[in-house]
Amino acid sequence: MTDTEGVYNHPGITEPGVDKQPTVSGVFAVTPEVVNQPDVDLLGEQIDLAQELADAGIEDVFELLDKELIGLAPVKTRIREIAALLLVEALRRKLGLSGDPPTLHMSFTGNPGTGKTTVALRMAEILHRLGFVRKGHLVSVTRDDLVGQYIGHTAPKTKEIVKKAMGGVLFIDEAYYLYRPENERDYGQEAIEILLQVMENHREDLVVILAGYVERMDRFFASNPGFRSRIAHHIDFPDYSNEELLAIGELILAKQNYKFSPAGREAMANYIVARKKQPHFANARSIRNALDRARLRQANRLVRGGATGRITANDLTTIDAPDLLASRVFGQSAATQTSLSEETESSFG
Amino acid sequence: MRITQGCFSFLPDLTDDQIRAQVQYCIDKGWAVNIEFTDDPHPRNTYWDMWGLPMFDIKDAAAVMMELADCRKAYGNLYIRISAIDSTAGWESLRISFIVNRPEEEPGFHLQRQESNGRNIRYTTHPYAADRPEGQRYASRSIKTNKAGDPLVSLNKDSAGSGLGSGNSR
Numbered sequence: 001m002t003d004t005e006g007v008y009n010h011p012g013i014t015e016p017g018v019d020k021q022p023t024v025s026g027v028f029a030v031t032p033e034v035v036n037q038p039d040v041d042l043l044g045e046q047i048d049l050a051q052e053l054a055d056a057g058i059e060d061v062f063e064l065l066d067k068e069l070i071g072l073a074p075v076k077t078r079i080r081e082i083a084a085l086l087l088v089e090a091l092r093r094k095l096g097l098s099g100d101p102p103t104l105h106m107s108f109t110g111n112p113g114t115g116k117t118t119v120a121l122r123m124a125e126i127l128h129r130l131g132f133v134r135k136g137h138l139v140s141v142t143r144d145d146l147v148g149q150y151i152g153h154t155a156p157k158t159k160e161i162v163k164k165a166m167g168g169v170l171f172i173d174e175a176y177y178l179y180r181p182e183n184e185r186d187y188g189q190e191a192i193e194i195l196l197q198v199m200e201n202h203r204e205d206l207v208v209i210l211a212g213y214v215e216r217m218d219r220f221f222a223s224n225p226g227f228r229s230r231i232a233h234h235i236d237f238p239d240y241s242n243e244e245l246l247a248i249g250e251l252i253l254a255k256q257n258y259k260f261s262p263a264g265r266e267a268m269a270n271y272i273v274a275r276k277k278q279p280h281f282a283n284a285r286s287i288r289n290a291l292d293r294a295r296l297r298q299a300n301r302l303v304r305g306g307a308t309g310r311i312t313a314n315d316l317t318t319i320d321a322p323d324l325l326a327s328r329v330f331g332q333s334a335a336t337q338t339s340l341s342e343e344t345e346s347s348f349g
Numbered sequence: 350m351r352i353t354q355g356c357f358s359f360l361p362d363l364t365d366d367q368i369r370a371q372v373q374y375c376i377d378k379g380w381a382v383n384i385e386f387t388d389d390p391h392p393r394n395t396y397w398d399m400w401g402l403p404m405f406d407i408k409d410a411a412a413v414m415m416e417l418a419d420c421r422k423a424y425g426n427l428y429i430r431i432s433a434i435d436s437t438a439g440w441e442s443l444r445i446s447f448i449v450n451r452p453e454e455e456p457g458f459h460l461q462r463q464e465s466n467g468r469n470i471r472y473t474t475h476p477y478a479a480d481r482p483e484g485q486r487y488a489s490r491s492i493k494t495n496k497a498g499d500p501l502v503s504l505n506k507d508s509a510g511s512g513l514g515s516g517n518s519r
Binding site: 134135137156162163164166167168202205206 | 401404406407408409410411412415416
Protein backbone atom coordinates (compact mmCIF):
# COMPACT_ATOMS: atom_id res chain seq x y z
CA MET A 1 0.00 0.00 0.00
CA THR A 2 2.94 2.30 0.56
CA ASP A 3 3.83 2.66 -3.12
CA THR A 4 0.49 4.22 -3.92
CA GLU A 5 0.55 6.74 -1.11
CA GLY A 6 0.95 9.61 -3.52
CA VAL A 7 -2.39 8.82 -5.10
CA TYR A 8 -4.12 8.86 -1.75
CA ASN A 9 -2.81 12.23 -0.65
CA HIS A 10 -5.97 13.96 -1.78
CA PRO A 11 -8.13 14.52 1.30
CA GLY A 12 -11.08 12.66 -0.15
CA ILE A 13 -9.23 9.62 -1.33
CA THR A 14 -8.51 7.08 1.33
CA GLU A 15 -7.05 3.72 0.75
CA PRO A 16 -9.59 1.24 -0.51
CA GLY A 17 -10.95 -1.02 2.17
CA VAL A 18 -10.25 1.29 5.07
CA ASP A 19 -13.88 2.15 5.45
CA LYS A 20 -15.18 -1.23 4.54
CA GLN A 21 -13.97 -3.12 7.56
CA PRO A 22 -15.45 -1.62 10.68
CA THR A 23 -12.81 -3.26 12.88
CA VAL A 24 -10.08 -1.25 11.31
CA SER A 25 -11.65 2.06 12.11
CA GLY A 26 -12.75 1.02 15.57
CA VAL A 27 -10.26 -1.15 17.40
CA PHE A 28 -7.27 -0.33 15.28
CA ALA A 29 -7.83 3.36 15.75
CA VAL A 30 -6.63 3.04 19.35
CA THR A 31 -3.66 0.83 18.56
CA PRO A 32 -2.37 2.13 15.27
CA GLU A 33 1.02 0.45 15.52
CA VAL A 34 -0.60 -2.94 15.01
CA VAL A 35 -1.87 -2.04 11.57
CA ASN A 36 1.45 -2.31 9.83
CA GLN A 37 2.32 -5.71 11.22
CA PRO A 38 1.58 -8.69 9.06
CA ASP A 39 -0.80 -11.30 10.41
CA VAL A 40 1.92 -13.90 10.79
CA ASP A 41 3.55 -11.95 13.59
CA LEU A 42 0.25 -11.43 15.33
CA LEU A 43 -0.59 -15.11 15.45
CA GLY A 44 2.21 -15.94 17.84
CA GLU A 45 1.73 -12.81 19.87
CA GLN A 46 0.18 -12.75 23.30
CA ILE A 47 -2.78 -10.43 23.47
CA ASP A 48 -3.53 -8.59 26.64
CA LEU A 49 -7.29 -8.93 26.87
CA ALA A 50 -7.63 -6.50 29.72
CA GLN A 51 -5.62 -3.95 27.79
CA GLU A 52 -7.79 -4.43 24.71
CA LEU A 53 -10.87 -3.98 26.85
CA ALA A 54 -9.48 -0.76 28.28
CA ASP A 55 -8.41 0.45 24.83
CA ALA A 56 -11.85 -0.11 23.39
CA GLY A 57 -13.17 2.17 26.14
CA ILE A 58 -16.24 0.08 26.78
CA GLU A 59 -15.58 -0.03 30.50
CA ASP A 60 -16.52 3.66 30.57
CA VAL A 61 -19.81 2.82 28.95
CA PHE A 62 -20.47 0.07 31.49
CA GLU A 63 -19.69 2.44 34.32
CA LEU A 64 -22.12 4.95 32.86
CA LEU A 65 -24.66 2.19 32.46
CA ASP A 66 -24.26 1.15 36.10
CA LYS A 67 -24.51 4.71 37.29
CA GLU A 68 -27.40 5.79 35.11
CA LEU A 69 -29.48 2.68 35.25
CA ILE A 70 -30.69 1.36 38.56
CA GLY A 71 -31.37 -2.37 38.76
CA LEU A 72 -31.77 -4.25 35.46
CA ALA A 73 -29.15 -6.77 36.57
CA PRO A 74 -30.04 -9.44 33.96
CA VAL A 75 -29.91 -6.85 31.18
CA LYS A 76 -26.52 -5.58 32.27
CA THR A 77 -25.15 -9.11 32.47
CA ARG A 78 -26.45 -9.85 29.01
CA ILE A 79 -24.92 -6.70 27.56
CA ARG A 80 -21.58 -7.54 29.13
CA GLU A 81 -21.78 -10.97 27.57
CA ILE A 82 -22.52 -9.51 24.16
CA ALA A 83 -19.71 -7.00 24.55
CA ALA A 84 -17.29 -9.78 25.50
CA LEU A 85 -18.34 -11.73 22.44
CA LEU A 86 -17.85 -8.71 20.24
CA LEU A 87 -14.44 -7.96 21.71
CA VAL A 88 -13.29 -11.52 21.07
CA GLU A 89 -14.77 -11.31 17.59
CA ALA A 90 -12.89 -8.06 16.95
CA LEU A 91 -9.64 -9.64 18.13
CA ARG A 92 -10.22 -12.67 15.95
CA ARG A 93 -10.78 -10.43 12.99
CA LYS A 94 -7.55 -8.65 13.76
CA LEU A 95 -5.76 -11.98 13.50
CA GLY A 96 -7.60 -12.83 10.34
CA LEU A 97 -9.44 -15.71 12.00
CA SER A 98 -13.02 -14.72 11.51
CA GLY A 99 -15.46 -15.33 8.73
CA ASP A 100 -18.84 -13.67 8.50
CA PRO A 101 -19.66 -10.60 10.53
CA PRO A 102 -21.74 -11.60 13.57
CA THR A 103 -25.47 -10.95 13.54
CA LEU A 104 -26.11 -8.16 15.98
CA HIS A 105 -29.80 -7.42 15.59
CA MET A 106 -31.57 -7.47 18.95
CA SER A 107 -34.99 -7.40 20.46
CA PHE A 108 -35.69 -5.65 23.74
CA THR A 109 -38.85 -6.77 25.44
CA GLY A 110 -40.24 -5.29 28.60
CA ASN A 111 -42.98 -3.16 30.07
CA PRO A 112 -43.06 0.58 29.39
CA GLY A 113 -40.53 2.67 31.24
CA THR A 114 -38.05 -0.13 31.91
CA GLY A 115 -35.18 1.63 30.15
CA LYS A 116 -35.22 0.04 26.70
CA THR A 117 -34.43 3.24 24.83
CA THR A 118 -31.67 4.24 27.24
CA VAL A 119 -30.04 0.85 26.96
CA ALA A 120 -30.33 1.01 23.16
CA LEU A 121 -28.49 4.31 23.23
CA ARG A 122 -25.69 2.79 25.30
CA MET A 123 -25.70 -0.28 23.08
CA ALA A 124 -25.06 1.93 20.06
CA GLU A 125 -22.10 3.40 21.88
CA ILE A 126 -20.71 -0.01 22.83
CA LEU A 127 -21.05 -1.26 19.27
CA HIS A 128 -19.34 1.86 18.01
CA ARG A 129 -16.42 1.60 20.44
CA LEU A 130 -15.88 -2.00 19.44
CA GLY A 131 -16.02 -1.03 15.80
CA PHE A 132 -19.12 -2.96 14.81
CA VAL A 133 -20.98 0.11 13.64
CA ARG A 134 -19.12 2.94 12.01
CA LYS A 135 -20.86 6.01 13.45
CA GLY A 136 -22.68 4.87 16.57
CA HIS A 137 -25.74 7.08 16.32
CA LEU A 138 -29.21 5.91 17.29
CA VAL A 139 -32.22 6.51 15.07
CA SER A 140 -35.35 5.91 17.11
CA VAL A 141 -38.55 5.34 15.12
CA THR A 142 -42.06 4.00 15.50
CA ARG A 143 -44.58 2.65 13.00
CA ASP A 144 -45.51 6.16 11.83
CA ASP A 145 -41.98 6.82 10.61
CA LEU A 146 -41.82 3.64 8.57
CA VAL A 147 -45.28 3.00 7.19
CA GLY A 148 -46.83 5.25 4.56
CA GLN A 149 -50.32 6.55 4.06
CA TYR A 150 -51.03 5.28 0.58
CA ILE A 151 -49.80 2.72 -1.94
CA GLY A 152 -46.20 3.33 -2.92
CA HIS A 153 -45.50 5.58 0.04
CA THR A 154 -44.15 2.97 2.41
CA ALA A 155 -41.07 1.75 0.55
CA PRO A 156 -39.42 5.16 0.08
CA LYS A 157 -40.31 6.13 3.63
CA THR A 158 -38.80 3.01 5.16
CA LYS A 159 -35.76 3.26 2.92
CA GLU A 160 -35.26 6.87 3.97
CA ILE A 161 -35.15 5.85 7.62
CA VAL A 162 -32.87 2.90 6.89
CA LYS A 163 -30.48 5.22 5.04
CA LYS A 164 -30.47 7.61 7.96
CA ALA A 165 -29.64 4.80 10.36
CA MET A 166 -26.81 3.34 8.30
CA GLY A 167 -23.57 3.29 10.20
CA GLY A 168 -25.53 3.27 13.44
CA VAL A 169 -28.42 1.63 15.23
CA LEU A 170 -32.05 1.63 14.10
CA PHE A 171 -34.32 1.41 17.15
CA ILE A 172 -37.91 0.50 16.35
CA ASP A 173 -40.10 1.17 19.35
CA GLU A 174 -43.31 -0.84 19.68
CA ALA A 175 -42.31 -2.84 16.64
CA TYR A 176 -45.38 -5.11 16.84
CA TYR A 177 -47.52 -2.29 15.45
CA LEU A 178 -45.80 -2.90 12.11
CA TYR A 179 -47.80 -6.06 11.70
CA ARG A 180 -51.57 -5.78 11.70
CA PRO A 181 -53.09 -9.16 10.95
CA GLU A 182 -56.63 -7.81 11.07
CA ASN A 183 -56.04 -5.73 7.94
CA GLU A 184 -54.55 -7.75 5.13
CA ARG A 185 -53.93 -4.67 3.01
CA ASP A 186 -52.01 -2.92 5.75
CA TYR A 187 -48.84 -1.31 4.46
CA GLY A 188 -46.89 -2.44 7.51
CA GLN A 189 -46.13 -5.71 5.79
CA GLU A 190 -44.22 -3.83 3.10
CA ALA A 191 -42.07 -2.11 5.72
CA ILE A 192 -41.40 -5.47 7.35
CA GLU A 193 -40.24 -6.93 4.05
CA ILE A 194 -37.82 -4.06 3.42
CA LEU A 195 -36.50 -4.29 6.97
CA LEU A 196 -35.93 -8.01 6.66
CA GLN A 197 -34.02 -7.49 3.45
CA VAL A 198 -31.87 -4.76 4.97
CA MET A 199 -31.20 -6.80 8.11
CA GLU A 200 -29.88 -9.59 5.94
CA ASN A 201 -27.98 -7.70 3.24
CA HIS A 202 -26.60 -4.79 5.21
CA ARG A 203 -25.52 -6.59 8.35
CA GLU A 204 -22.27 -4.67 8.60
CA ASP A 205 -23.93 -1.34 7.87
CA LEU A 206 -26.56 -1.16 10.55
CA VAL A 207 -27.93 -2.89 13.62
CA VAL A 208 -31.67 -3.12 14.13
CA ILE A 209 -33.13 -3.21 17.64
CA LEU A 210 -36.82 -4.00 18.02
CA ALA A 211 -38.54 -3.07 21.24
CA GLY A 212 -41.94 -3.66 22.73
CA TYR A 213 -44.07 -5.35 25.37
CA VAL A 214 -43.37 -9.00 25.92
CA GLU A 215 -46.64 -10.68 24.90
CA ARG A 216 -47.22 -8.51 21.88
CA MET A 217 -43.66 -8.98 20.68
CA ASP A 218 -44.03 -12.73 21.10
CA ARG A 219 -47.13 -12.65 18.94
CA PHE A 220 -45.31 -10.44 16.43
CA PHE A 221 -42.40 -12.86 16.18
CA ALA A 222 -44.75 -15.83 15.92
CA SER A 223 -46.42 -14.35 12.85
CA ASN A 224 -43.13 -13.09 11.35
CA PRO A 225 -40.70 -15.98 11.71
CA GLY A 226 -38.27 -14.16 9.43
CA PHE A 227 -37.69 -11.60 12.14
CA ARG A 228 -37.11 -14.11 14.89
CA SER A 229 -34.47 -15.96 12.94
CA ARG A 230 -32.63 -12.77 12.02
CA ILE A 231 -32.39 -11.56 15.58
CA ALA A 232 -29.51 -12.93 17.56
CA HIS A 233 -30.13 -11.46 20.98
CA HIS A 234 -33.44 -11.38 22.79
CA ILE A 235 -33.14 -9.34 25.96
CA ASP A 236 -35.95 -9.16 28.50
CA PHE A 237 -36.25 -6.09 30.70
CA PRO A 238 -37.74 -6.91 34.12
CA ASP A 239 -39.99 -4.52 36.02
CA TYR A 240 -38.39 -2.47 38.76
CA SER A 241 -38.88 -3.26 42.42
CA ASN A 242 -40.23 -0.57 44.76
CA GLU A 243 -36.78 0.17 46.17
CA GLU A 244 -35.33 0.50 42.69
CA LEU A 245 -38.08 2.88 41.69
CA LEU A 246 -37.36 5.01 44.74
CA ALA A 247 -33.68 5.04 43.86
CA ILE A 248 -34.58 6.05 40.31
CA GLY A 249 -36.68 8.88 41.70
CA GLU A 250 -33.77 10.12 43.75
CA LEU A 251 -31.49 9.90 40.73
CA ILE A 252 -33.91 11.90 38.60
CA LEU A 253 -34.16 14.56 41.28
CA ALA A 254 -30.41 14.66 41.80
CA LYS A 255 -29.90 15.31 38.10
CA GLN A 256 -32.16 18.36 38.37
CA ASN A 257 -30.59 19.55 41.61
CA TYR A 258 -33.50 18.55 43.78
CA LYS A 259 -33.70 16.22 46.75
CA PHE A 260 -36.28 14.58 49.02
CA SER A 261 -36.80 15.64 52.58
CA PRO A 262 -36.97 12.58 54.89
CA ALA A 263 -40.75 12.90 54.99
CA GLY A 264 -40.80 13.43 51.24
CA ARG A 265 -38.84 10.23 50.73
CA GLU A 266 -41.33 8.36 52.87
CA ALA A 267 -44.20 9.84 50.88
CA MET A 268 -42.54 8.83 47.63
CA ALA A 269 -42.20 5.23 48.84
CA ASN A 270 -45.91 5.24 49.66
CA TYR A 271 -46.71 6.86 46.37
CA ILE A 272 -44.90 4.10 44.47
CA VAL A 273 -46.86 1.41 46.30
CA ALA A 274 -50.13 3.17 45.56
CA ARG A 275 -49.28 4.03 41.95
CA LYS A 276 -48.31 0.46 41.12
CA LYS A 277 -51.83 -0.70 41.95
CA GLN A 278 -53.32 1.64 39.37
CA PRO A 279 -53.60 0.99 35.65
CA HIS A 280 -51.10 2.31 33.10
CA PHE A 281 -48.16 2.12 35.42
CA ALA A 282 -45.06 2.83 33.32
CA ASN A 283 -42.20 2.17 35.73
CA ALA A 284 -39.51 4.84 35.57
CA ARG A 285 -41.60 7.01 33.28
CA SER A 286 -44.42 7.19 35.85
CA ILE A 287 -41.89 8.14 38.49
CA ARG A 288 -40.53 10.91 36.32
CA ASN A 289 -43.99 12.25 35.62
CA ALA A 290 -44.91 12.11 39.30
CA LEU A 291 -41.79 14.06 40.17
CA ASP A 292 -42.51 16.64 37.49
CA ARG A 293 -45.91 17.20 39.07
CA ALA A 294 -44.35 17.28 42.52
CA ARG A 295 -42.02 20.03 41.37
CA LEU A 296 -45.01 21.96 40.14
CA ARG A 297 -46.70 21.65 43.52
CA GLN A 298 -43.51 22.52 45.33
CA ALA A 299 -43.19 25.72 43.33
CA ASN A 300 -46.82 26.51 44.02
CA ARG A 301 -46.37 25.85 47.72
CA LEU A 302 -43.37 28.15 47.90
CA VAL A 303 -45.04 30.97 46.02
CA ARG A 304 -48.33 30.98 47.93
CA GLY A 305 -47.60 29.43 51.28
CA GLY A 306 -44.57 31.39 52.34
CA ALA A 307 -45.98 33.32 55.29
CA THR A 308 -42.53 34.52 56.18
CA GLY A 309 -41.84 35.56 52.61
CA ARG A 310 -38.26 34.42 52.91
CA ILE A 311 -36.99 31.15 51.51
CA THR A 312 -33.61 29.48 51.49
CA ALA A 313 -31.76 27.52 48.82
CA ASN A 314 -32.68 24.45 50.81
CA ASP A 315 -36.37 25.22 50.37
CA LEU A 316 -35.87 25.59 46.64
CA THR A 317 -34.25 22.19 46.24
CA THR A 318 -36.35 20.10 48.60
CA ILE A 319 -39.38 18.06 47.60
CA ASP A 320 -41.40 17.64 50.78
CA ALA A 321 -44.17 15.23 51.70
CA PRO A 322 -47.11 17.54 50.89
CA ASP A 323 -45.86 17.95 47.33
CA LEU A 324 -46.37 14.24 46.74
CA LEU A 325 -49.30 13.58 49.04
CA ALA A 326 -51.49 15.99 47.11
CA SER A 327 -51.42 13.49 44.26
CA ARG A 328 -54.63 12.07 42.87
CA VAL A 329 -53.15 8.59 43.33
CA PHE A 330 -53.53 8.82 47.08
CA GLY A 331 -57.08 10.06 46.80
CA GLN A 332 -58.23 6.97 44.94
CA SER A 333 -56.33 4.41 46.92
CA ALA A 334 -57.24 6.00 50.23
CA ALA A 335 -60.88 5.54 49.40
CA THR A 336 -60.53 1.90 48.45
CA GLN A 337 -58.01 0.58 50.92
CA THR A 338 -56.68 1.26 54.36
CA SER A 339 -53.12 0.07 53.94
CA LEU A 340 -51.78 3.58 53.79
CA SER A 341 -50.52 5.10 56.94
CA GLU A 342 -52.60 7.38 59.09
CA GLU A 343 -50.24 10.20 58.45
CA THR A 344 -50.75 9.99 54.71
CA GLU A 345 -54.49 10.05 54.90
CA SER A 346 -54.66 12.84 57.41
CA SER A 347 -52.39 15.05 55.40
CA PHE A 348 -54.34 14.28 52.28
CA GLY A 349 -57.62 15.12 53.91
CA MET B 350 -14.10 6.98 -26.54
CA ARG B 351 -13.97 7.10 -22.79
CA ILE B 352 -15.82 10.20 -21.63
CA THR B 353 -14.46 12.06 -18.63
CA GLN B 354 -16.21 14.79 -16.67
CA GLY B 355 -15.90 16.41 -13.28
CA CYS B 356 -13.52 15.45 -10.50
CA PHE B 357 -10.96 12.66 -10.91
CA SER B 358 -11.45 12.72 -14.67
CA PHE B 359 -7.70 12.24 -14.97
CA LEU B 360 -7.86 8.99 -13.00
CA PRO B 361 -9.07 5.56 -14.04
CA ASP B 362 -12.65 4.87 -12.98
CA LEU B 363 -12.97 4.69 -9.21
CA THR B 364 -13.58 1.33 -7.60
CA ASP B 365 -16.56 0.93 -5.28
CA ASP B 366 -14.32 1.26 -2.24
CA GLN B 367 -12.90 4.48 -3.57
CA ILE B 368 -16.38 5.80 -4.35
CA ARG B 369 -17.43 4.94 -0.82
CA ALA B 370 -14.45 6.80 0.62
CA GLN B 371 -15.23 9.87 -1.49
CA VAL B 372 -18.87 9.82 -0.46
CA GLN B 373 -17.93 9.48 3.20
CA TYR B 374 -15.65 12.49 2.77
CA CYS B 375 -18.59 14.50 1.39
CA ILE B 376 -20.90 13.39 4.21
CA ASP B 377 -18.30 14.24 6.85
CA LYS B 378 -18.09 17.72 5.31
CA GLY B 379 -21.85 18.06 5.78
CA TRP B 380 -22.69 18.04 2.09
CA ALA B 381 -25.81 16.44 0.65
CA VAL B 382 -25.01 13.65 -1.78
CA ASN B 383 -26.95 13.26 -4.99
CA ILE B 384 -27.09 10.52 -7.62
CA GLU B 385 -27.88 11.40 -11.24
CA PHE B 386 -27.94 9.51 -14.53
CA THR B 387 -28.19 10.33 -18.22
CA ASP B 388 -27.90 8.84 -21.68
CA ASP B 389 -26.89 12.12 -23.28
CA PRO B 390 -23.15 12.36 -22.75
CA HIS B 391 -22.68 15.82 -24.31
CA PRO B 392 -20.39 17.87 -22.03
CA ARG B 393 -22.80 20.82 -22.08
CA ASN B 394 -25.68 18.67 -20.88
CA THR B 395 -25.69 19.71 -17.23
CA TYR B 396 -29.21 18.61 -16.38
CA TRP B 397 -29.03 14.92 -15.70
CA ASP B 398 -31.98 12.92 -14.38
CA MET B 399 -32.05 12.63 -10.61
CA TRP B 400 -32.15 9.26 -8.90
CA GLY B 401 -34.38 10.26 -6.02
CA LEU B 402 -33.80 13.32 -3.91
CA PRO B 403 -30.40 14.41 -2.66
CA MET B 404 -29.61 12.61 0.58
CA PHE B 405 -29.49 15.28 3.23
CA ASP B 406 -29.33 13.76 6.68
CA ILE B 407 -27.37 10.58 6.38
CA LYS B 408 -24.31 9.69 8.42
CA ASP B 409 -22.71 6.86 6.53
CA ALA B 410 -21.69 6.24 2.94
CA ALA B 411 -23.37 2.83 2.99
CA ALA B 412 -26.71 4.56 2.37
CA VAL B 413 -25.42 6.16 -0.82
CA MET B 414 -23.82 2.92 -1.93
CA MET B 415 -27.16 1.19 -1.48
CA GLU B 416 -28.88 3.78 -3.68
CA LEU B 417 -26.07 3.58 -6.21
CA ALA B 418 -26.50 -0.19 -6.39
CA ASP B 419 -30.22 0.31 -7.01
CA CYS B 420 -29.54 2.93 -9.65
CA ARG B 421 -27.06 0.64 -11.38
CA LYS B 422 -29.64 -2.12 -11.33
CA ALA B 423 -32.06 0.13 -13.20
CA TYR B 424 -29.67 2.14 -15.38
CA GLY B 425 -26.47 0.11 -15.41
CA ASN B 426 -26.08 0.84 -19.12
CA LEU B 427 -26.05 4.63 -18.72
CA TYR B 428 -23.79 7.27 -17.27
CA ILE B 429 -24.26 7.73 -13.51
CA ARG B 430 -22.59 10.45 -11.51
CA ILE B 431 -22.44 11.35 -7.85
CA SER B 432 -22.45 14.98 -6.84
CA ALA B 433 -22.37 16.68 -3.47
CA ILE B 434 -23.86 20.05 -2.61
CA ASP B 435 -22.86 22.37 0.17
CA SER B 436 -25.35 24.63 1.92
CA THR B 437 -23.02 26.45 4.33
CA ALA B 438 -23.17 29.63 2.26
CA GLY B 439 -26.94 29.82 2.69
CA TRP B 440 -27.67 28.34 -0.72
CA GLU B 441 -26.88 24.97 -2.20
CA SER B 442 -23.76 24.97 -4.31
CA LEU B 443 -22.12 22.09 -6.09
CA ARG B 444 -18.84 21.04 -4.49
CA ILE B 445 -17.91 17.83 -6.20
CA SER B 446 -19.18 15.69 -9.05
CA PHE B 447 -17.72 12.54 -10.52
CA ILE B 448 -18.76 9.71 -12.82
CA VAL B 449 -19.37 6.37 -11.14
CA ASN B 450 -20.85 4.33 -13.96
CA ARG B 451 -20.56 4.34 -17.74
CA PRO B 452 -21.96 2.30 -20.65
CA GLU B 453 -19.98 -0.62 -21.92
CA GLU B 454 -19.79 0.86 -25.41
CA GLU B 455 -19.09 4.56 -25.74
CA PRO B 456 -19.28 5.46 -29.42
CA GLY B 457 -17.86 8.95 -28.91
CA PHE B 458 -18.49 12.23 -30.72
CA HIS B 459 -18.76 13.45 -34.23
CA LEU B 460 -16.99 16.76 -34.89
CA GLN B 461 -18.95 18.88 -37.32
CA ARG B 462 -17.28 21.75 -39.14
CA GLN B 463 -19.61 24.40 -40.42
CA GLU B 464 -18.20 26.82 -42.94
CA SER B 465 -19.52 30.29 -42.30
CA ASN B 466 -18.67 33.80 -43.46
CA GLY B 467 -15.33 34.12 -45.08
CA ARG B 468 -13.06 31.28 -44.16
CA ASN B 469 -14.50 30.97 -40.60
CA ILE B 470 -15.23 27.53 -39.27
CA ARG B 471 -17.76 26.79 -36.49
CA TYR B 472 -17.28 23.57 -34.63
CA THR B 473 -20.02 21.40 -33.15
CA THR B 474 -19.63 18.18 -31.23
CA HIS B 475 -22.42 15.69 -31.52
CA PRO B 476 -22.53 12.39 -29.62
CA TYR B 477 -23.18 9.46 -31.93
CA ALA B 478 -25.32 7.95 -29.22
CA ALA B 479 -27.74 10.88 -29.42
CA ASP B 480 -28.69 9.91 -32.97
CA ARG B 481 -31.05 7.38 -31.51
CA PRO B 482 -34.04 8.43 -29.39
CA GLU B 483 -33.79 8.70 -25.64
CA GLY B 484 -33.86 5.35 -23.89
CA GLN B 485 -32.44 3.47 -26.90
CA ARG B 486 -29.00 5.02 -26.98
CA TYR B 487 -27.04 2.38 -25.17
CA ALA B 488 -27.50 -1.35 -25.27
CA SER B 489 -28.92 -2.58 -22.03
CA ARG B 490 -26.29 -4.74 -20.53
CA SER B 491 -26.85 -7.85 -18.53
CA ILE B 492 -25.68 -7.17 -15.03
CA LYS B 493 -24.31 -9.94 -12.94
CA THR B 494 -25.75 -9.79 -9.48
CA ASN B 495 -24.64 -11.29 -6.22
CA LYS B 496 -26.82 -13.34 -3.91
CA ALA B 497 -28.39 -10.21 -2.47
CA GLY B 498 -29.37 -8.91 -5.89
CA ASP B 499 -26.82 -6.09 -5.84
CA PRO B 500 -25.02 -5.73 -9.13
CA LEU B 501 -21.42 -6.82 -9.23
CA VAL B 502 -20.33 -3.94 -11.37
CA SER B 503 -16.65 -3.39 -11.60
CA LEU B 504 -16.10 -0.73 -14.20
CA ASN B 505 -12.42 -1.32 -14.39
CA LYS B 506 -12.85 -4.93 -15.36
CA ASP B 507 -14.49 -3.90 -18.60
CA SER B 508 -12.80 -0.68 -19.53
CA ALA B 509 -9.79 0.37 -17.57
CA GLY B 510 -8.25 -2.99 -16.87
CA SER B 511 -7.38 -2.39 -13.23
CA GLY B 512 -7.92 -0.21 -10.20
CA LEU B 513 -5.77 2.50 -8.76
CA GLY B 514 -3.67 0.18 -6.69
CA SER B 515 -1.92 -1.75 -9.38
CA GLY B 516 -0.50 1.32 -11.06
CA ASN B 517 -1.58 0.20 -14.53
CA SER B 518 -1.71 3.34 -16.63
CA ARG B 519 -3.75 3.55 -19.79
